[in-house]
Amino acid sequence: MSISEKASDSGLGLTETEKIVKISKKKVSWFKRIVNVPNFIFLLIWAASFLPSRYASEMKMGLMDFKAFGVVLILVEAVFILRNGSEDKYRAQNDILVFLYLFFLIWEVGVSRLNLLPYAFVPAPENVFYVFYEDYAAILEGFRSSLILIVFGVSLALVFAVILGTLVGWVPRLRNAVYPIVKAISTVPPLIYTSYVVLIMPTFFMASLTVVFLSIFWGSFMGSINNTAFVEKKVINSAKVLNMKTIPMLFKIIIPFNMPRILNNLPINLATALMTLTAAEMIGASSGMGYYVRVSLTYANYTKAVAGIIFIGIVVTILNIFIELIKKKFVTWQY
Template structure:
């Protein structure tokens, strides 16, 4: 019981308490800006949700100290943001909006944000799944054949080093529709790296596993699809967070260039009209989406993959 109390009384909750107490202070932001501060209700709900997720992690008895440190940084930043901007208005309010106003956007612009999210997720999921599945199958096949590996691997290694953002504007320009362009950008940004990794993964499969499969007279297709690829699932899942981050980066860049919907378009449209409150809200929303996807991948790996090496 004492240990639980020590976990609850920490720097993170100290900063959270200071944030709530700062609401009592008079606001120069409200006095100097024409719109003033929005209702802090949404901001408070966000803080309580973060606190609730922390308590779940806390009583789960996993990475308690790391969770406390992360939350301390988050609440410490939020406290400084609230104090310096909403209360003292130290920074220009046009460029550094108050947290109350930023989080209020999730209520006032809910429809646009959700439509953008659905549009981006459709492109992200289809492009990511297509790229990873085809890269894993082709990479495993190439890695199985030494002659193909020696011929293709140097080329793939050279292509995979090219940053996707370099060719994103060109792909958006030449493709007939934005949807095809976005799909192509996501596909290319993921395919080459996963393709190269799959070639390497095939080469690193333990020889005794392959020899055991050969002793059973299994056909090559069965060895590739039921032995080598499942064996490499942990490596594939480990690379998913990086692949998703790359895919969202390129998708956002494509949306900012030529889309009329999507998470990246929302940020670009807001910046075009110098609405930095909406732009920051859009950036926070994208970061939240990436975090939730990565947590979902970790949970899926935990329950779907019971082996590792």
């Protein structure tokens, strides 16, 4: 039953201590997926929706149909029940959902039913989620134009930052000269010069791209210089004894070695990019998610503004899930 022929014949095969035993993780049972605290709160929200609404009778804009909110609830619930989690992740996901549903419950009962905050800028959940249905064309257009800028800007910034940062980190003379300068520049928050960049660039597209690029570039550039300095010495020595030249060394050893760290930083980078972009959009754009929120606020349509804010949150979450998937596929190791 031996895997190795040659080595094990002479008794030099793998010893018992060398072999690695894997423990498979337990899956969550269907009973546990359905009977739990979050699902109890889920039912409470539905039950609350049947209570009489003071919001509908007291507020000018009235209360929209529960359908849109209901669809959102069902989508969240479907993802929760059908997820493919192991036991240890299950508890955390449970807790997250408890928070989310509690928030929805308080929102539904406090605003839609009891109208405890009778102000125009505290919209009911029914109305907020109805915006997604009613105004989906404008929201998707904003999403499209923002997403193009983010994906384009972040990738461009990362490619430049990683290649240049690795090169600078690798050559001591360059590092000593460039690092202090980069350190000084990277501490300036990009939000400070956003309005200035919007002003001087010919088109808003160029301006946003520059803003997104700058918001990511300096930090990642500095990170890459640091990462290069901290690559495991023995890995570098192993490559050095193969007589590798500088360029192959950077592209075949240093950058692959730092890949997990680069991907780990991607969620933070995305959040930063989104923050600066939406800020830029609020200053001078004619489309985009930030623009949507700004216009809604200008016209005192707080329901739309809240919907826009929630939508941005959902987009970021989906992007992060997407990054996690990429990481699982391409980074199968951690140092």
